[in-house]
Amino acid sequence: MTHSSDLTRLTAAETAARIASGRASAVEVAEAHLARIEAVDEKVHAFLHVDREGALARARTVDAKRSRGERLGPLAGVPLALKDIFTTEGMPTTVGSKILESWIPPYDATLTKRLKDADVVILGKTNMDEFAMGSSTENSAYGPTGNPWDLTRIPGGSGGGSSAALASYQAPLAIGTDTGGSIRQPAAVTGTVGVKPTYGAVSRYGMVAFSSSLDQGGPCARTVLDAALLHEAIAGHDPLDSTSVDAPVPPVVEAARNGDVKGLRVGVVREFAGEGYQAGVMQRFNESVELLRELGAEIVEISCPSFDKALAAYYLIAPSECSSNLARFDAMRYGLRAGDDGTRSAEEVTSLTREAGFGPEVKRRIMLGTYALSSGYYDAYYGSAQKVRTLIKRDFDAAFGKVDVLVSPTTPTTAFPIGERADDPMAMYLADLCTIPSNLAGNAAMSLPCGLAPEDGLPVGLQIIAPAMADDRLYRVGAAVEAAYHARWGHPLLEEAPSL
């Protein structure tokens, strides 16, 4: 088993290199990860569905290509955990909801297609808060996921399955989606790397919608370079998504290979501090700012006065869009159908199905959004929230006039215990305080590990924010910080996690 477990500890870049050079076969790599899932996922519960046969079939294809002497792509044969929000032809896609429990999509998301085209080995689908609504993965209809650092704690959310899969070495790569922080906050609390690309950089076609104007798929990994390799594989214009950016993908891999912050102007957002921020989180964050200064960056304090309204605006825009996006789950064409005993009208069956199929947080947001869009309330709620959104964009524009990137803690606290905030939605919403402004503005942001909080020994995330379409800056800065920390710690942070 030594050999197998070695394979699960490799980075994606190392794995691809081994497969390409023949030092490991793609099938061996896939089998090692499937064995790891078998061994630990009962405890972690990162996966909702494991596609053993599909993964091995893809791996065999990669090995066959190699034996025929075909050129392999940079991620050929590398296993990946796919958030269960992207459609996969012939494989269940539940979005963490009972309402889609039995749904097998007839089509692949553009992102799924691109992964397949890149010969990435999709191991299965990962757990998530229902319809990506949550910051802890506790809102999954299929039960919570444990944080590999402490299984009694949350792995973040909504993409807790993906972050936990990475942190427990069940996959070297994962896909997340970030509407208000669902890639970055899980990365922060599990000591992994997560990137929310510029809005429109990764196609949303086949990504089940929560809030269309905020949703953005992106890469999750254990290293900055791995995230960049995955970013490059999934990004790019898609004619099936009208909001997809029609411009070349920024040179993220090149940036990740050339980490450097010399002469870079780094802004520290004054508003991301104070009440609610854990002392150990602020300590590690402040050390990171010092590190950046030592590495040659110029540190500038920046004020973004509208950010304190971001959470309120987000909780009007996201529920409004979701109330409309989730209207299609009406039991008529797919998914759950409840109460259809032959006596009830279509309307009654729709109501009963939605009652039975949606969890409390989803219902809360549908109701909130329905109300916010109602005639007579639209201007006060949805309309005002859009104005706040404009103000936040202006704050960012002003900031990026002065600095190249902004930094902040990714989330105010380390991983909290499962159940602690389950009955307190407001406390839960605060987990996304630092991540939400980037979703509202549509720019790019990354979270990467910056140490353990002294008081609880749990990972802290550093958030880097770059202007829209300057995603490569995240990788250039992230790679420099990562290299410096690895040198300081003598190893990646994740090696300090307890073995499961």
Place this chain on the structure above:
Amino acid sequence: MTVTELVSYEDALASYDPVMGLEVHVELGTRTKMFCGCSTSLGADPNTQTCPVCLGLPGSLPVVNATAVESAVRIGLALNCEIAQWCRFARKNYFYPDMPKNFQISQYDEPIAFDGYLDVQLEDGEVFRVGIERAHMEEDTGKSTHIGGATGRIHGAVHSLLDYNRAGIPLIEIVTKPITGAGERAPEVAKAYVAELRELIRALGVSEARMEMGQMRCDVNLSLRPHGTETFGTRSETKNVNSLRSVERATRFEIQRHAAVLGSGGTIVQETRHFHEDDGSTTSGRVKEEAEDYRYFPEPDLVPVAPAREWVEGLRAGLPELPRLRRNRLREEWGISEHEMQSVLNAGAIDLITATIDAGAPADQARKWWMGELARRANEQGTELSALPITPDRVARVCELVADGSLNDKLARQVIEGVLAGEGGPDEVVDKRGLKVVSDTGALSAAVDEAIAANGAIAEKIRGGKVAAAGALVGAVMKATRGQADAARVRELILEKLGVQG
């Protein structure tokens, strides 16, 4: 439900002034749907022209059909509208099983075209200007078929069948401003407006606009106000009035019904109503107790539409001649009355006649054949004139053969019969059936001699100078030659043989 006794139309108009608002939905004839690549062709098996997008499957996203936007802009321009510099789609949220996403992608406060007008001509030539509020783009819903209910409506149905082939077909909704001042001619104006709009849509080539196929559907909003008052009364909205005649009848019925309710001291309920083709009445549908809240908001899955000005001007320059102007021009060129032109329009013969003239036929001849013999045959077969298996080119050739004397009218009718029967072009039918006019003296001489011999008394009259009597002998010769003789030549021969001057 109490049945209201109607007030006579004249009495209704004596007290009230009708105000109308017409909403017309036109299905565009684009090859693919509004937001996906599915075919729009009619008549396919249910649910065979669907994909993740038009079925609203989780994760799917819409992409705007550029041709539909172009059609919308052209319709807007032809309706003298302003074209938006920048506009967005909006979601209209409501639940209905035939709506896959439970919202319709439509346009709300930013229509692609707004503030225009359409001049419509009534049968007596009077021109009435109808203001256009807006024209906006949206997608059609699927089609529900309710099984087991008495009325074909959802109430009382045992189950319903859903066909999503229609879901996502591009629609343009054209909404008029309140139409006031039509008075007693309101039903006529409503009909003429829809007819004119249909002609316009066809002239633009953006839809066949066949009402009987549901490609064009009309909702009639109507209210009455006492003469001399400004405020509009409460309106009723009669949905899916789907023929020109029905538009007129529904308007007329609602005027009489509203007048009856108001006259007896009642109040009009704001509601939708169903129109019944059989007796021309309307009945109450869904009561709109309060305005339905569709929770419109800008469609976040689509980017705004911002038609470039040069592009719009290019489209404006390429607009065809407006149907009404074209009709008036042709009417003058052809030298016919308003009434005759109306008949041509009603018969759907304008383009056919024009094409026949373009192929070389004189206007009167072209019109004579299409409105006479061909209209009669189309009528017999219960088909549209344009569906007859004969082309304007062939009709023009028949005219030419008549003009050069190769055919007379009787033979020409036989040629047309042959062409319609699939025997080939006019020349082929002439050959195969041997239908040439006979003017050769040798061939006619014997027949003329026989006719003279058989009609001695008439021949005597002619010899005596009663030249007019020659017609009877000509008729006898024509009969004997089964219509193929050249009548003028026959007459010459008769007079020649009887020694009189013509």
